[in-house]
Amino acid sequence: MFPVLLQAEGAAPGFDPSFFLMMAAIFAIFYFLVIRPQQKQQKEREASIKALVRGDKVITSGGLHGTVTDVSEDLVKVEIARVKGGLKVEVDVARSGIGAVIKATEAGGGESS
Numbered sequence: 001m002f003p004v005l006l007q008a009e010g011a012a013p014g015f016d017p018s019f020f021l022m023m024a025a026i027f028a029i030f031y032f033l034v035i036r037p038q039q040k041q042q043k044e045r046e047a048s049i050k051a052l053v054r055g056d057k058v059i060t061s062g063g064l065h066g067t068v069t070d071v072s073e074d075l076v077k078v079e080i081a082r083v084k085g086g087l088k089v090e091v092d093v094a095r096s097g098i099g100a101v102i103k104a105t106e107a108g109g110g111e112s113s
Helices: 018-051
Strands: 057-060 065-071 074-083 086-095 100-102
Touching: 018 100, 057 074, 065 086
Parallel strands: none
Antiparallel strands: 057 065, 057 100, 065 074, 074 086
8 A cells, every 4th residue: 555665775874975075065155155254344343433533423223323522431422413502412322332333534524513
């Protein structure tokens, strides 16, 4: 009633080097296409956050866009708006909360006050 599956008698289970070569090739492709570019991008991001200066435009990880007005070791003071009378709305953001940095030279020299 059930068909019997026959196994070839000549094929003995054992070590197959082609499988390991194929897995090594897949890992190498994955490393050069995914892991290495991500590490490079992360190093560039960390370097740009360390090099923050007054006047740089930033985007926080929460989505706030603003201009850096003061930089300390752990915190960055970001101006996010100006209201009537010239008052500034500023927030303190941890350096780890900065999502992207646009240098003052790229943003047109920043705002003069």
